[in-house]
Each structure stands twice: as structure tokens, then as C-alpha cells.
Amino acid sequence: MSVTQAKPVQRRRADRQRSLLAGKLTNEDASITVDCTIRDLSETGALIELAAPEMLPRALRLMQIREGVLWDVEVAWRRGRRMGLILGERHDLRTSVEPELRALRAIWSHMAPR
Numbered sequence: 001m002s003v004t005q006a007k008p009v010q011r012r013r014a015d016r017q018r019s020l021l022a023g024k025l026t027n028e029d030a031s032i033t034v035d036c037t038i039r040d041l042s043e044t045g046a047l048i049e050l051a052a053p054e055m056l057p058r059a060l061r062l063m064q065i066r067e068g069v070l071w072d073v074e075v076a077w078r079r080g081r082r083m084g085l086i087l088g089e090r091h092d093l094r095t096s097v098e099p100e101l102r103a104l105r106a107i108w109s110h111m112a113p114r
Contacts (some may be wrong), residue, residue: 022065030103046085053081065111068093
């Protein structure tokens with residue numbers, strides 16, 4: 001007698017890759033910054049974990065420190081210290097000259113691996 005297990009229903013549009021990346025959540029003008037760990041990542045979304053639950057706005061930016069990548073993100077869900085994010089426009093902080101990204105680029109340059 002064999003028992004088959006049903007696979008969970010996949011609701012994501014893109015497969016996520018497990019990761020363990022240093023990140024930083026910020027609001028648009030970088031007046032709020034919160035360290036986070038990026039637990040998984042896809043073309044369209046990310047799962048992040050914070051050190052403690054935080055009250056943050058729904059529209060944020062997610063910085064992936066090692067690669068110098070920044071996404072405009074929207075919070076899809078929150079559960080304790082974990083948040084699911086919908087990834088929007090992607091910015092490369094290594095080459096960006098956009099005036100509105102100057103503060104975020106400065107933060108990244110202090111944290112980036114040398």
C-alpha cells in the first residue's frame with residue numbers, strides 16, 4: 001500500500017531560490033533603514049527576515065548589500081519577523097547616478113564588501 005502526498009499549491013509566478021544574503025530595508029528617502037536577511041529570492045519576490053518585528057510602510061526599498069542591487073518593493077504579507085515582498089523596479093547602485101538614489105548609494109558604499 002503506497003501513500004502519496006499532495007504537493008502544496010504553488011501560488012508564486014517565479015521559482016524562488018533559497019539564499020542567506022545581507023539586506024537593508026529603507027523607505028524612499030532613506031530616513032528609515034532596517035537590517036534584514038534575504039531568505040529567498042526570485043525575479044518577482046523575496047522573503048526577508050528582520051531581527052525583530054517592525055512597523056514599516058507598505059512601499060519600501062530592499063537593498064542586497066553584496067551585489068549592490070536595490071529594488072522598489074511592496075509588502076505582500078507580514079508574519080512576526082518575516083515579510084513577503086513583491087519586487088518592482090531594479091536599480092544597480094554600483095552604476096546609478098539617479099539623484100534620488102544618492103543617499104542609498106552612500107549607505108551601500110559604506111557597507112559593501114571591498
